[in-house]
Every structure is written in structure tokens, then in C-alpha cells.
Amino acid sequence: MDKWLIIGGGIHGTCSAIALLEEGVAAADIAILDPHHHLLARWQQQTQRTGMSYLRSPGVHHLHPDPLHLHRFALQRPQPAGTHHQNFMLPHYRPSLELFQAHCEALIHEYQLDQRLISARAQGLSRPSPSQFTVETSLGLLHARYLILAMGVGEQLYWPDWAKPFKKRDSPIQHLYDPNPLPTLQEERLVIVGGGLSAVQFAITASRQSSRPVMLLMRHPLRIHAFDSDPGWLGPKKLNNFQQIPDFALRRRLIDKARHRGSVPLDVAQQLWRALREKRIQLIHDQITGVTIHRNQSLQLHLDKQADPLLADRVVLATGFGRQRPGGKWLEKAVAELGLPVHTDNYPFVDACLRWTEGIFVTGPLAELELGPAARNIAGARMAAARISASPEAKDASKRTALSSPGALLPPAS
Known part of the structure; x- marks a missing residue:
């Protein structure tokens, strides 16, 4: 049977496995490699x-x-009467995190995906034959005919230049x-740096726990958008034209502009x-240019627009993730050795099935030059999984699974 190895056990890897x-691909022919348990x-x-x-x-x-x-x-899970409306928020029927997590866990249990998990890190990739890849991991070598690279940017935390000298335990x-x-x-003078959803959500959460006002420092005015990109990017309205653009530098500019x-x-x-009115949060529109740390670990944050430094006991960076390609050095080496085609920003050139080269598929950030600005989010995971599972390789594997299953060769019932 053809073995599929999915590298990455997050939203994208799990969605692709399902x-x-x-x-119709056999469960025994799928493995998921991820460092977590x-x-x-x-x-x-x-x-x-x-x-x-x-x-x-x-x-x-x-x-x-x-x-x-x-x-x-x-609708089917047990819950107190009259609470179903709490599962979704109007007007877009956004699910509660609790519901979404419960659904994910139910799917993992139903498809027995934790039994497909190998808790280790990828450390190298080679191709000893046209029909086999070898992945070096922290637990040894794994072999597969097909790979799905589903690594995200979750470990590529973005640290502003002024904060990098303090990047230590x-x-x-x-x-x-x-x-x-x-x-x-609770008792600390807390400064949260960032202007996006994570920063604001964390500031609201921290303000409910702290006896002091939480300071939220962002460079720009608050930006309000229902989604992280226009919904038109989820279908042919925008994607058809995008995928016909031969200039991948232009595709990259469109992605950056659309997000x-x-x-x-x-x-x-x-x-x-509401938190601002209640003085639980203090909003400051500025940016940090430097930091002084005193012996008692208190901080002076030097700002661009404000002459007086901002005093703090702790700074939490909600500054998102770096823009570099996921995968790190092992993938960089594989790109060079296997001759995998990349754009000038090192992101892959892939075909409509998200095939990077014969036998290697991508999802998540690695697929965004084909799937556009929604590639990184849950909708992008669904789009990528649909394309990969509809590929000739997946169709062929599912046919062989059907032929090898009990009763597959029996004549049809009369």
C-alpha cells in the first residue's frame, strides 16, 4: 500500500488526514508526524x-x-435547554471555542487519529528512490511514498528588534x-504590545485578572474587519483571477494587500x-524604541512619540509570527538537494493539486501562492485538504484500499 506521511499535527495536518x-485511503497507510503528544x-x-x-x-x-x-x-450533543444559541455568534454563526474544540476532539476520536500520531520532529528529508521518501526524525527514520507538508508558523514567533536582546528564559x-x-x-504593571486580535483578546483577558489597568501598546489605530481577509478569496470570485496570474511576485503583493x-x-x-470605559485597559498608540531593565527587573520602555518612558514590570509581545517559510533548516536543505521550485521569497511553486513535486503536497502557509490569502486559516486548511484528497494519487490509493478490503472482489448482489 502507498504510505502517506503528514508532517504537522495542527489544524492543517489533521484536516488533511480526515x-x-x-x-477512502486506508487508516493504516496514514501517519502524522508532530512533536507534541x-x-x-x-x-x-x-x-x-x-x-x-x-x-x-x-x-x-x-x-x-x-x-x-x-x-x-x-445540535446532537447534550447541553442544557436554551443554550444552543451560545454555540454560535451572529451574524456569521461563528462557533464558540468550546464547541469547536469539542468537535475537533470528537473527530480525532472517531477517526482514531491519535493512533496515527508519531510524536517526533522532522530533521531531514531525502528521496532514495522515485517511489519513496525517507524522513529523518528525532526517533529515527520514517519511509513514505507521499508526503503532505503541513507545518505552520506557530514556532516562528516574531520579536521586534528592540526586544531580541531579552529573548531568554x-x-x-x-x-x-x-x-x-x-x-x-495580577499585581504587575503589564504592557501588551500588538494591535491585532491576539493582542486585544489577551489584554481583555488579562484586565479581568489584574488589580491594575493593563496597558495595550499598538502602533496604529484599531482596525475593524469581520474576517482576516475578504470572503471572496474563499471561492472563484477572487481566486480564479488570482490563479491565472503568471507573475508570482504580483501574487505575493496581492496576498499581502488582501490580509x-x-x-x-x-x-x-x-x-x-467597554474595558477602556471601565479603565481596566489603557490604550497607547506608540511604539517602543528601546528598553532599560533595572536590577529589580522593572522596565523603562522608551517610546517614539512620548518623551517620558513607560514603566512596567512585564511586557508580553502579541506581535504574531515571522514571515519566513516554515520548516527551517531541514526543509531548506531538502529544497536544495531535491531541486524543489521556489519563488524569490522561498515559498513553493505548486500545481492545482498543491503538488510541489511528484509525491510531495503542501498545505497552510506553503500553499498560499496557489490558494491566496486564506491559505493559512481554517478555510485554507479545508481548501487544501479538498485538493489533495482529490488528487490522482489519493484517488488511486483509495481504489487500491477498496480492492484489498474484505469482500471487495465479490460479485455485485443480484
């Missing part, structure tokens, strides 16, 4: 950190190929998505305005 199984571990940690209550995306965006699967799951400056635990914030970076939906903005 799509392959739904297409449970699928979606990084996603769960990051959403918990921000204090998110509802997802930004609507309820038709989830990990199952059937768009209405989450809605049916919400036990520093009073920490990234929101650092895997190390955040300290207790509503550093924006929040209206309901989160309203929560922020």
Missing part, C-alpha cells in the same frame, strides 16, 4: 493563551469535509505564544471599548 480517510496541541495552547471565546471564522469552517458537520454536532519580556508558562499577572493584518472583529472591539 479528508484522505473520507476519500496530542493532535492540535499547539492550537489549543495558543487559543487558551489569548482567552478567545469565539472563533473569527464562521461555523462552516472546521476540520470535516461536510460544511454542516459542526452544526449537526452542536526568565526575562520580564515574553512572547504571548512562547511555550513557557506565562507568569501570574487584514492587525485587525479585530466588531464584537472584540466592543469588548475593548
